[in-house]
Amino acid sequence: MWRAKEKSDKIQLSFKYRIYPTREVEEKLLRAMQVEAKAYNSLLDTINKARKEGKKITPKDTQNMLKDLKIEGKELVYSKALQMVNNQLWYNINALHEQKKKRKKVGKLRYKKIMKVINYNQSGFKVVGDKLTLSKIGEIKVLFHRPLEGEVKGVIIKKSSTGWYAIFQAEVEKKPLEKTEKVVGIDLGVEKLVTTSDGVVIENPKVFDKVERKTKILQQSLSRKKKGSRNYEKVREKLAKLHEHVKNLMSDYIHKVTSWFVEQYDEIYVEDLSVKEMVEGSESKTLRKHILHSNLSKFMSYLSYKAERAGRRVVKVDPRNTSKTCAKCGYVKKDLTLADRVFVCPKCGWTVDRDYNASLNILRAGSGLPLEPVDRKPLLYIPFSEGVYSKFLGRSRKSSS
Numbered sequence: 001m002w003r004a005k006e007k008s009d010k011i012q013l014s015f016k017y018r019i020y021p022t023r024e025v026e027e028k029l030l031r032a033m034q035v036e037a038k039a040y041n042s043l044l045d046t047i048n049k050a051r052k053e054g055k056k057i058t059p060k061d062t063q064n065m066l067k068d069l070k071i072e073g074k075e076l077v078y079s080k081a082l083q084m085v086n087n088q089l090w091y092n093i094n095a096l097h098e099q100k101k102k103r104k105k106v107g108k109l110r111y112k113k114i115m116k117v118i119n120y121n122q123s124g125f126k127v128v129g130d131k132l133t134l135s136k137i138g139e140i141k142v143l144f145h146r147p148l149e150g151e152v153k154g155v156i157i158k159k160s161s162t163g164w165y166a167i168f169q170a171e172v173e174k175k176p177l178e179k180t181e182k183v184v185g186i187d188l189g190v191e192k193l194v195t196t197s198d199g200v201v202i203e204n205p206k207v208f209d210k211v212e213r214k215t216k217i218l219q220q221s222l223s224r225k226k227k228g229s230r231n232y233e234k235v236r237e238k239l240a241k242l243h244e245h246v247k248n249l250m251s252d253y254i255h256k257v258t259s260w261f262v263e264q265y266d267e268i269y270v271e272d273l274s275v276k277e278m279v280e281g282s283e284s285k286t287l288r289k290h291i292l293h294s295n296l297s298k299f300m301s302y303l304s305y306k307a308e309r310a311g312r313r314v315v316k317v318d319p320r321n322t323s324k325t326c327a328k329c330g331y332v333k334k335d336l337t338l339a340d341r342v343f344v345c346p347k348c349g350w351t352v353d354r355d356y357n358a359s360l361n362i363l364r365a366g367s368g369l370p371l372e373p374v375d376r377k378p379l380l381y382i383p384f385s386e387g388v389y390s391k392f393l394g395r396s397r398k399s400s401s
């Protein structure tokens with residue numbers, strides 16, 4: 001989970017690492033999460049009750065109640081972490097409220113058996129070497145697979161199906177990169193991850209073919225098991241691990257790709273995905289498509305904060321007709337469908353890869369450059385296994401400025 005928030009010459013980033021608590025520490029973590037859940041449920045109860053009676057209740061009110069709250073094991077949880085439970089509860093309440101406003105069918109907030117995170121905000125933690133020390137918990141080994149930078153403002157401990165993670169929230173100085181005088185239009189997609197106006201294609205990892213087969217087998221096996229049975233849970237856990245594995249692989253990959261873009265280009269033009277989704281609708285039926293779709297927003301978020309930090313510009317352009325317009329003559333081919341992988345222009349006869357054509361239109365929309373004839377270049381495919389750094393240097397379009 002990487003997030004970016006603007007703040008003058010600094011930027012707030014999240015760094016996620018695997019952590020390896022000892023058995024004893026793990027028990028403390030789990031216990032703290034259970035106590036947190038009790039606090040959560042108790043506050044939720046209080047809020048529900050107050051509202052039923054028509055009384056106004058605020059986050060401040062419930063926060064003040066925390067210190068008098070009688071729950072077993074409360075002394076096992078760092079007091080500020082408990083306050084964050086209150087924040088989480090109100091965040092959930094507001095999120096539910098927002099959904100209701102959009103007239104979505106939503107239920108009530110549910111009680112929790114266990115909270116999935118422990119949130120150390122501002123205090124109660126210390127990092128020395130590869131050890132993280134948490135107040136009330138103890139020392140935990142961290143695997144820093146990439147360096148932790150900046151001033152750490154908080155740590156979130158998280159349990160997932162594959163293990164434990166620490167997410168450090170740090171304030172990092174911006175590091176402007178030297179200008180390269182290059183700009184690029186990029187088309188993000190589900191078929192290919194990225195196609196650029198320089199004719200570079202970065203494919204989605206091949207790992208999906210294998211994973212999809214495995215997933216199908218597991219899902220079939222799951223459907224034959226009795227829901228809630230021990231075997232059912234076992235298979236379900238396996239499935240969850242598989243998903244997490246793919247997610248991690250993709251995150252890593254997207255980090256590499258977005259870093260490369262930010263190093264190479266002063267300005268990067270992309271489609272505004274929030275609009276695109278409205279245009280194309282969600283057609284993510286398979287797991288593959290689902291994951292690939294979620295990658296697009298991940299790609300955008302990584303790209304945005306990296307650009308922000310490096311003093312680069314990411315420009316979002318209107319996605320309407322980027323695929324349907326001929327980049328050579330400007331003709332709009334209204335009947336182009338998602339299945340058409342090649343764009344053939346009925347007016348000028350230009351025949352070109354659909355996504356490359358789109359990337360050229362995105363470049364034009366972003367840079368504001370006038371329509372100019374484009375020669376077809378063979379696309380350069382970059383497969384997942386070969387990395388992205390060394391492969392396609394030197395293929396670039398100079399900016400007009």
Ligand SMILES: [Zn+2]
Binds near residue numbers: 326329331349350
């Ligand atoms: Zn044309």
